[in-house]
Amino acid sequence: MSTPARRHFICSLDQLLDCGGACALIDGEQVALVRVGEEVFALENRDPFSEANVISRGIVGDLAGQLVVTSPVYKQHFNLRSGRCLEDESVSLRTWPCGVLDGRVWVESLQQQTSRGVPGRRRLVVVGNGMAAMRTVEQLLEQAPDAYEITIFGAEPRGNYNRILLSPLLAGDTDWAQIMLHPLEWYRERGITLHTGDPVVSIDRRRKRVISAAGVIAGYDRLLLATGSDPVRLKVRGHDLPGVFTFRNIDDVDGMLKQASSARNAVVIGGGLLGLEAASGLAKQGLAVTVVHIRSRVMDRQLDEEAAEYLRHSMEARGIQFRLAARTEALDGEGVVQRVLLEDGSELPADMVVVAAGISPRTELARQCGLHCDRGILVDDTLQTYDPAIYAVGECVQHRGLTYGLVAPLWEQARVCAIHLAERGVTRFRGSRPSSQLKVSGIEVFSAGDPTRVTGAESIRYADRAAGIYKRLWVKDNRLQAAVLYGDTRSAAWYAELIEHQRDISAQRDELLWAEPPATGSAA
């Protein structure tokens, strides 16, 4: 597969000294290349204060947690990733997309790539390089491999990885390489242009083009927005102290693991699925963990009271403590987080805090360019936004009033969206009733439907505390509405399927709690 025309290979990585720089001429401009470990950064070589071409000879280091290069003339510091000057926020060096491929350093031209394009192929630009975006691209390539020339922008500085596996990554049960879904070669082999670490900052709908933080301009015939969600941040004093983390990406996990190596006490704020997985991961790293949850039971959105009690007991047996129905008043410490203050006046020691208090769809780009948004970017059943040239998938989307935070509905969105991008049919996304399963090894918990909101349903229940098994199903009009399982989740996939497709269960009703799922071959 050919190399994208706008990418310049400069030298081998070995030719750059670690924490050293070199200068390259790209499209007639001097570009400073700076290496830090296995990473390479490309910035304007001209120092705006002295007007000398000297940045490639600057001193490289870490300043207040930011990687910087210092101008050798007047000593201003420039952030290597954004180019921003630390002393004067109004000044920035331009940055270029760059990276290392097969041991060779490449830099991408900033020249506009709008007008050209392969004859006969339309241009698809994808904003977001996460799970929903890449599932859509994969499906599109299967449906219509030659229909589009594809350009992807990702804010994160890497290929696409399995975000779900961040929990086992934190627990030390897997590693970075194992969770990678699409490494950089995957894109190269398919002729896809990928801009990593370079978020799109604006969309010009009139001229049908996007502009990235590094200044790349890409024209589109179709645009796909898949910007995911932001973790909700606490609006309390001390929320931004060092040692306070969110749990959304690989950098968060890296930061947590570093902090955990010298910490003793961790507080996790949020007792939902993500909070419990974070708590379990940190406990596995040897920390004393307390979960603070605003509601009176854990996983209150997915579990009924009894299942939540079973779960809490199991986690307590692993040494995790809980403060339920508790509100955080402030995070406190001298220069770094040291304690969590609760509204009831109590105080929890904390060398680190993980905030897992929910997510909110990332819609700012869509709003800026005038796309209709509510909580998420509004889409119809074909995943099209109010602009017919722009589609959206994933957690950033609101469809029929709902937003989703689990991958199963996003896979379905991706499938439908790809079909429409490929112009291969009339399939529709009609919404989904997702199910969830806690990823804490040794604890089996499953929930499907929305057990906390079912009305007018009959419930079938079995509980055996000694054996640690609890099952409850909600049935209405011979259709399964919701299910909660603790301790024995063998029928989970079957129940999820019955709920999703609203199948008639009258034939299995008497044995529904005990019938083997059909996949085992002995269904009732």
Ligand SMILES: Cc1cc2nc3c(=O)[nH]c(=O)nc-3n(C[C@H](O)[C@H](O)[C@H](O)COP(=O)(O)OP(=O)(O)OC[C@H]3O[C@@H](n4cnc5c(N)ncnc54)[C@H](O)[C@@H]3O)c2cc1C
């Ligand atoms: C720790 C953890 C555990 C989870 N466990 C489960 C589970 O067990 N089961 C389950 O179903 N789901 C789970 N999820 C949820 C699941 O990972 C998400 O539903 C899924 O990743 C959402 O996909 P997405 O593509 O919408 O968003 P993401 O995967 O978040 O991708 C969005 C990407 O877009 C990028 N982006 C944003 N703005 C821009 C921009 N302007 N320009 C360029 N790029 C941009 C972001 O940086 C991000 O990389 C978990 C999530 C986490 C964090």
